[in-house]
Amino acid sequence: MAFCLLFFFSCAKEVSKQEDTVNMNLTPLAGDSCNEGTNCSLFTSQTYNVDNVPGYPGCVFRITVQLCIEEIFGTRHITVGDYSMGFGHGCTLFYDELNALLDTPSELDENEFVLGFDNKIFTRLEDFIWAQHGQNIACSSANSTANLTISFVRQACSTICFYQYELVVAPKGGANGENTGSRLPKPTNFVKASCSTSGCCRRQTNMCFNPSTGLVVKTTSNTVFPLLVTPVNACAGGTLLVPPTPNGTRLIRCNACTFVCPN
Secondary structure: OOOOOHHHOHHHHHHHHHHHHHHOOOOOOHHHHHHHOOOOOOOEEEEEEEOOOOOOOOOOEEEEEEEEEEEEOOEEEEEEOOOEEOOOOOOHHHHHHHHHHHOOOOOHHHHHHHHHHHHHHHHHHHHHHHHHHOOOOEOOOOOOOOOEEEEEEEEOEEEEEEEEEOOEOOOOEOOOOOEOOOEOOOOEEEEEEEEOOOOEEEEEEEEEEEOOOOEEEEEEEEEEEOOOOOHHHHOOOOOEEOOOOOOOEEEEEEOOOEEOOOO
16 A cells, blocks of 8 residues: 555645645534535444454444545545444454453453554545445546545544443343353443544545556545644543443443543
8 A cells, every 4th residue: 555645646635635624623522523524514424344354354344434525526425424333243353353352440441442443443444435436436647636525523532431231142042941041241342432522533545446456546645634633632622522421321420531642
């Protein structure tokens, strides 16, 4: 994969300038305004069964996002909000890692784990969105600018809330009454919760198909908007907004609000 700043491209510069003008008018609840600030008006819900996530062989994660599709200066641009993950994926490796993290006294390793997992999910979601909407758009021979742009936008300051729930592995009954309704230990999952602050992160990826190599080319950058957002002021005065407790779960705890934009 090729990684470089998208703003080297003149077309991308025009798009970025247009979006940043709009994003200066973010509302106080950045969890909602990160989508609103992009000026993309029609977001729809899309769920993907995401497999082949690095580090989790054989696991499939049910990922739901809000996305909006528009054409900007002849380029297809897809804006995607932060993701939520279904609780029924049954990935033992994932459960084990989270349970081990919750046994440590610090929140730093938990935050690092979720940020790393975010990056893996965003990377795979790009592949799924390309397969659905990319239509093998060819790389431009004139300036090598990719024709499909995917922007993941989310709140710059957020938190992680951890939940426990039970999975039934042997329902009661059976031909000879051998099943007693035994359950696995309560595994843990997380939900990213909103903090009442301003500022957003943007992971922006240009994608195109190179017919010479038969490969999809990705060019990715990470930015914040508005541009004056810093780790200090992004979380200043932040108030945790605890999400609703999913059915069949119990809340363990929520970490402190923290800056989540990549360097």
